[in-house]
Amino acid sequence: MVNLELFRLLFFENSFTTSHTTLLFLFLGALLILSVVYFFLASRTTLKRTLLYFLYCSWMKGSDVYLHILNSVLFFALDIIMPLVIHGFRFCVPRLTIL
Numbered sequence: 001m002v003n004l005e006l007f008r009l010l011f012f013e014n015s016f017t018t019s020h021t022t023l024l025f026l027f028l029g030a031l032l033i034l035s036v037v038y039f040f041l042a043s044r045t046t047l048k049r050t051l052l053y054f055l056y057c058s059w060m061k062g063s064d065v066y067l068h069i070l071n072s073v074l075f076f077a078l079d080i081i082m083p084l085v086i087h088g089f090r091f092c093v094p095r096l097t098i099l
Contacts, residue, residue, distance in 0.1 A: 032073050 028073075
């Protein structure tokens, strides 16, 4: 079990850490919004089934709900980011080999 006093001292007493904690929560919120938007816009049903599977497993287990939701959000964020990285790599490598 997490000691709440230690958590408060680590994250809310120091203004430097508080700003980084706020940025972390904003980043996770942005990932959540992107994954929800992508969920409704995705044409691939396997991704929707995967998200529903994670949510179903987290609901049935009753514990680690937030961990499963975070895993599904990160899964969809990687599903958005990795094709961009791969296409960027394909775009840059031929130009580098020409030089």
